Amino acid sequence: MGLSWDESVYVSQVSGHAPAAWFDPARARGVPLLVAPVALLTSSVAALRVYLAIASGLGLTLALWAWRTLRPAWVLGLAGVTFGGLWVAQYYGPQAMPDMGSALGCLAAVGCFARLVGVAAGRRARCGRARALAGVGSAWRW
Numbered sequence: 001m002g003l004s005w006d007e008s009v010y011v012s013q014v015s016g017h018a019p020a021a022w023f024d025p026a027r028a029r030g031v032p033l034l035v036a037p038v039a040l041l042t043s044s045v046a047a048l049r050v051y052l053a054i055a056s057g058l059g060l061t062l063a064l065w066a067w068r069t070l071r072p073a074w075v076l077g078l079a080g081v082t083f084g085g086l087w088v089a090q091y092y093g094p095q096a097m098p099d100m101g102s103a104l105g106c107l108a109a110v111g112c113f114a115r116l117v118g119v120a121a122g123r124r125a126r127c128g129r130a131r132a133l134a135g136v137g138s139a140w141r142w
Helices: 005-012 028-040 047-063 073-085 087-093 097-119 127-141
Strands: none
Touching: 005 028, 028 047, 028 097, 047 097, 073 087, 073 127, 087 097
């Protein structure tokens, strides 16, 4: 699958292989940073898709990591397989679009917020409040 118009705009911001397209202020700023390592090295769409698919899988793992003291490991594994198997994750995961990053950032932010307020099935989370607050801030900014 080739690049869509929006993906072309995001990739052109950091690519040395094409002139930069007009970048509307409403566009996500993190996507060009995410695609920069591959876009600077090659103009291959296949390489970009593989890189973004790996980044999405890693992002899902890190987002679920925020929940590791709040839920049993088998629940997180099932959640990861279920979320990763959805058509929307399969479609947007390897695309240079902010949709998947926003979803994973929100998943991580809610997990860190649950740690912050101590929601763990009636017990306090084992994570420090400062680390949980830092996690909420950094995950939300994605």
